[in-house]
Amino acid sequence: MAINASYAGRQYAPTDPYQVGRAKVRELAAATAATQPVHHDLVAARAAGYPDLVASPTFAVIIAQAAEAQLIEDPDAGIDFSRVVHADERFTHTRPIVAGDEITTVLHVDSITERAGLAMVTTRCELFGDATLTDHVATVRSTLAVRGEDA
Amino acid sequence: MTTPVLADLAVGQEIGSRSIDVDRARLVRYAGASGDFNPIHWNERFATEVGLPGVIAHGMLTMGLAVTVVSEWAGDPGRVVDYQTRFARPVVVPDPGTATVEVTGVVGAIDAEAGTVRIDLTVVFEGARVLAKAQAVVRL
Numbered sequence: 001m002a003i004n005a006s007y008a009g010r011q012y013a014p015t016d017p018y019q020v021g022r023a024k025v026r027e028l029a030a031a032t033a034a035t036q037p038v039h040h041d042l043v044a045a046r047a048a049g050y051p052d053l054v055a056s057p058t059f060a061v062i063i064a065q066a067a068e069a070q071l072i073e074d075p076d077a078g079i080d081f082s083r084v085v086h087a088d089e090r091f092t093h094t095r096p097i098v099a100g101d102e103i104t105t106v107l108h109v110d111s112i113t114e115r116a117g118l119a120m121v122t123t124r125c126e127l128f129g130d131a132t133l134t135d136h137v138a139t140v141r142s143t144l145a146v147r148g149e150d151a
Numbered sequence: 152m153t154t155p156v157l158a159d160l161a162v163g164q165e166i167g168s169r170s171i172d173v174d175r176a177r178l179v180r181y182a183g184a185s186g187d188f189n190p191i192h193w194n195e196r197f198a199t200e201v202g203l204p205g206v207i208a209h210g211m212l213t214m215g216l217a218v219t220v221v222s223e224w225a226g227d228p229g230r231v232v233d234y235q236t237r238f239a240r241p242v243v244v245p246d247p248g249t250a251t252v253e254v255t256g257v258v259g260a261i262d263a264e265a266g267t268v269r270i271d272l273t274v275v276f277e278g279a280r281v282l283a284k285a286q287a288v289v290r291l
Contacts, residue, residue, distance in 0.1 A: 031184035032215030057231040058215040062185055086210040090235035
């Protein structure tokens with residue numbers, strides 16, 4: 001099935017909050033060799049002025065990819081995940097994510113373009129620290145390249 | 152934690168470098184930590200069936216590993232306010248063995264008014280850049 005370009009411009013309803021846990025902050029930091037104490041040690045994080053453990057710089061991808069599943073796992077969008085390659089990613093933070101945050105995410109499909117058998121799907125996740133969407137935490141932009149059947 | 156001083160920095164200055172060994176165990180660990188269970192990152196048969204040279208590292212793993220050079224230099228990872236890259240080439244992770252990724256960070260631009268510095272990362276595997284336009288903005 002071909003990619004459904006009519007999804008471009010779509011904005012999804014806010015997700016249920018993602019609860020940022022200390023164990024997940026530590027786990028992702030360890031998996032990416034981020035050894036700084038503010039990711040792992042509550043005393044160190046508080047001494048540095050944070051209310052809790054600080055998430056590592058790419059942590060928001062966990063929250064964003066969960067939100068992006070609304071698009072990718074939608075059969076009508078026509079995205080064959082086995083043909084997907086990650087093309088680019090960008091994190092822009094208003095403030096760091098810390099353990100204890102409850103992040104509500106709004107997914108936007110910014111563009112879908114096709115050329116030479118390759119579809120580029122660009123999404124943007126706006127992450128907020130509250131359900132009223134006033135405490136902006138980060139913007140996560142991501143482009144997936146989806147190879148066509150013949151590519 | 153010591154924080155670099157903006158006024159002491161110069162464009163082109165190297166801020167740090169790191170050589171990182173990636174093996175299959177690290178891919179599995181990252182898959183579990185991130186929730187990205189795409190089989191191209193752990194299943195050789197699946198990866199080759201979809202046309203890849205073998206099991207490849209998650210682009211997001213490489214991106215996450217590379218930024219540690221910036222976070223450690225900045226002293227506080229919370230100072231990394233913007234971080235972007237394009238995924239130019241895959242990092243193919245052998246079994247047995249490791250893929251070695253070389254990361255170098257250089258001051259790319261200084262914005263004294265905003266109090267920020269852009270660090271440009273060079274991330275190389277087998278002699279070729281795997282991340283393109285890998286840039287982190289640090290607030291100092």
